[in-house]
Amino acid sequence: MKNLILTTALLALTAGSAMAQTVRMGTEGAYPPYNFINDKGEVDGFERELGDKLCEMAALTCEWVTTDWDGIIPNLQSGNYDTIIAGMNITAERAEVLAFTQNYIPPASSAYMALDAGTDVMKGVIAAQTGTVQAAHVAASGATLLEFATPDETVAAMRNGEADAVFADKDYLVPILDESAGKFAWAGTEVQIGDGVGMGLRKSDTELVEKFNAGITAMKADGSLNTLITKWFGEKAVTF
Amino acid sequence: MFLSCADPSLLDGLNWLACYLTTGKHFDFYWSFVTVLVLLAVTAPTALAFGFGGAMLARSQHLPLRIIGKGYTAMVRGVPDIVFFLFFVIALDQGIEWAVHQVRCPDWTDPIRNGLEFRVCPQAKVPNNSAAQVWHSLYGFALAVVTFALVFGAFAANVIYGAMQAVPHTQLETAEAYGMSPRQVFHRVLVPQMWVFALPGLSNLWLILIKATPLLFLLGVQDIVYWARELGGMKTGAFDYPHPDWRLYYFLFLLVFYLCMTKLSEVYLNRLQNHLSRGQATAAGEAQRKGIA
Secondary structure: OHHHHHHHHHHHHHOOOOOOOEEEEEEOOEEOOOEEEOOOOOEEOHHHHHHHHHHHHOOOEEEEEEOOHHHHHHHHHOOOOOEEOOOOEOOHHHHHHOEEOOOOEOOOEEEEEEOOOOOOOOOOEEEEEOOOHHHHHHHHHOOEEEEEOOHHHHHHHHHOOOOOEEEEEHHHHHHHHHOOOOOOEEEEEEEEOOOOEOOEEOOOOHHHHHHHHHHHHHHHHOOHHHHHHHHHHOOOOOOO | OOHHHOOHHHOOHHHHHHHHOOOHHHHHHHHHHHHHHHHHHHHHHHHHHHHHHHHHHHOOOOHHHHHHHHHHHHHHHHOOHHHHHHHHHHHHHHHHHHHHHHHHOOOOOOOOEEOOEEOOOHHHOOOOOOOOHHHHHHHHHHHHHHHHHHHHHHHHHHHHHHHHHHOOHHHHHHHHHOOOOHHHHHHHHHHHHHHHHHHHHHHHHHHHHHHHHHHHHHHOOOOHHHHHHHHHOOEOOOOOOOEOOOHHHHHHHHHHHHHHHHHHHHHHHHHHHHHHHOOOOOHHHHHHHHHHO
């Protein structure tokens, strides 16, 4: 049975290749407004629109794939998709294993959100998503780090009182704070981490990195990238 | 789905709920129940076959076969499931691609392994990069079935091995005395009698398998728990249907689903147990005989 399924699958899957280059775009799908799964069940958000635009400019066919944040780098390396476009901050550690494009979101602030503005974020328990620059920052800051697999769970932990505050990209937290009807507040000071958000690719995919870099450069030059950032992150967002 | 759902912000009450529960995303959620049920329906018999094969190997007269059978159960049972699911699937996937690569791209000179990266030629990608997403999903599903069958097959092998040992030796000797060959003894006496001993262990495995399906997400298959968490999470105004954290309700629904599955399984397994005990030289079989007489 299992062999039958495998062989049929193999035959069907490997037949008919060598058409236009298809690039599989890997994202998390749980980080609005960067990327999320909309009510139709499709990947949506700032990065979806940006990615589609970049693919169009480079004449690539793009397929969107979602994966959990924890396995997003290993899955890229073993070839399950070709790019990571998931609000990933460019850092020196990640650049050791990934080839980043230039940033498509300028270095932006990370912020602490809590139930009470007076919360001391240097002590106490701070929630952050596993494997993010924010988690590393909390671990180094002296506060107790409480890690979660998805960004949504970090906010839920703060709301339930399990954590004193949540630490994440400010752009992610802004809509949540705005819609909380005054329940949540900013705490502590904002922090600048990383060199902005870029796409991560396999180091051996130099040609593809160049294609996306060219697209991002063009979008920075004609201002369409700024328009896109303002559309998704609001007027106050940092632009190029 | 409904025409009236075109602008969700105008809806309220039950209309809102009806539209909310029929979004494309919710249909993905409902569809994932089918995925899980199909996975169970395919995996259970496959795992049973693996288990039966493993038990036969472990009982073999020949030392090499016995070592394979015992080695299989010992190795898989000894490794934590989650490690197995993370490691084995990647190894299997890369093994398949490596083999295809050897056939299709003999002239490829770049290294396949480059540090942590695994890179075969584009023609050797399984499924091909340009294949529709449905093939990628099917491939992931097939890998999931193989992995589940392998893991649960090892446990089943041990249960079946034990059950075969539990069949009273006198039964087998009597069969031999009647002049049956070892093969006939196995088919006519040992196997029909061992099921009744294997069933309690196998029913345990079945229930564990039902609950192990969230591991599917590790294999890239989006299962019911993934969707429950995704749909239940707080939704801001970026979504058509904003709502607060509703994970509790989604997980309660899953709880009901899993409890129903367990209840159904218990009813069916009890019936099977009754059926298998009929005419057996066990306490249950004896009780049935007295009941009839």
